[in-house]
Amino acid sequence: MKREEIIEKATAHLQQLCTVIGERRVGSEANRVASRYAEKVLTGQGWQTRTTLLEVIDWQEEGATVACQGRKFAVFPSPYSLGCSVTGELTAVSSMEQLSATDISDKIVLLHGEIAAQQIAPKKFPFWNPEKHRQLIAMLEQGKPLALLCATSHNAALAGGVYPFPLFEDGDFDIPSVYMKDIEGEKLLVHVGETVELISRARRIPETAYNVTGRNSDQSQGRIVISAHVDTKIGTPGAIDNGTGVTVLLLLAELLKEDSGKQPVELLFLNGEDYYGAPGQVKYMEQHAGEFGDILLNINIDGAGYKEGPTCFSPFGLPEKMQKVLQEIIDKEPEIVEGLPWYQGDHSMFLQQGCPAIAVSSHWFIEHMETQEITHTPKDNLEVVNCERVAEAAMAIAQFVRRLEAI
Secondary structure: OOHHHHHHHHHHHHHHHHHHHOOOOOOOHHHHHHHHHHHHHHHHOOOEEEEEEEEEEEEEEEEEEEEEOOEEEEEEEOOOOOOEEEEEEEEEEOOHHHHHOOOOOOOEEEEOHHHHOOOOOOOOOOOOOOHHHHHHHHHHHHHOOOEEEEEEOOOHHHHOOOOOOOOOOOOOOOOOEEEEEHHHHHHHHOOOOOEEEEEEEEEEEEEEEEEEEEEOOOOOOOEEEEEEEOOOOOOOOOHHHHHHHHHHHHHHHHHOOOOOOOOOEEEEEEOOOOOOOOHHHHHHHHHOOOOHHHEEEEEEEOOOOEOOOOEEEEEEOOOHHHHHHHHHHHHHOOOEEEOOOOOOOOHHHHHHOOOOEEEEEEHHHHHOOOOOOOOOOOOOOHHHEOHHHHHHHHHHHHHHHHHHOOO
């Protein structure tokens, strides 16, 4: 295909994913439509296609209210939290030490300051779960509060561009919670010791989702797994995160379909990178337990195609010959650079299993990971995408795969 045709196809895929389908939260019908779209493209290009069922939780909310002494405060239900209607004494905690010394039983607890500075890892998240986060969850569950009010600010590195960010986003954590801006929390602090009422209209819904894989060969040994996650956070069309990554895989399905060389390739559409339980990733690890040694390389695309700056390819533990091929491609492509290492993506799953990997993203996002205000928000739409960068990423990956056949 000519470059212009690849760009046109990239544009069409992104329109379908981010405009026609839109938000693709795990468990939603839109998420399943996106997975079926990927499956249809793979099948149409002649790939051996497989879907894997995932049992998940969808979530719906209709707002929340906090009231005290006739005054109302702006709050939002924490994603995947249980709903509630409770009345109790307000207490406030700003540190782990203060939490340890405070009786929170049957109280409504305002978490603010230091203790609410960083989004808490879901209690069963398998890839990253700091000891401090596990301790906080355990202390809260042992304390048995009625509910949690979480006052937060910005933390783009872990929570994306949202303000305020939900301190808890965890369908396995059963203490009802809502979140609010830090400045709203400061207003609520003056009511500590008084009776507050919290109503959160939210519910969990058992649902399904799918991983989709396509292979060009029956051979598993020595395959390259090229991956991208299909899902989005709630409330975003997910263009950069990760409609562009899905689009690169869909382009590769066509770019690599005629390749009958010795290099087996697996295109992997994962479901759950932006979801509390990472169900698609966990299922993939279960399916291939003890078999990750068969994988020659993972290439994961997440956050590619931003309108500013070049695409970056970040290598992790590549063998010398493979690194040389990558460098030769980077040297020839003016809009592709070698990126710094970063770990907030599905390539980390492969790294933890001892596989070398390349993480493909946008250089601007890696440099501004801790300050950007786009991902996980409605701003992550097609207006921030450069389809030329998306097409170039797909062409460079296809070239890299073909070059590996010769070494």
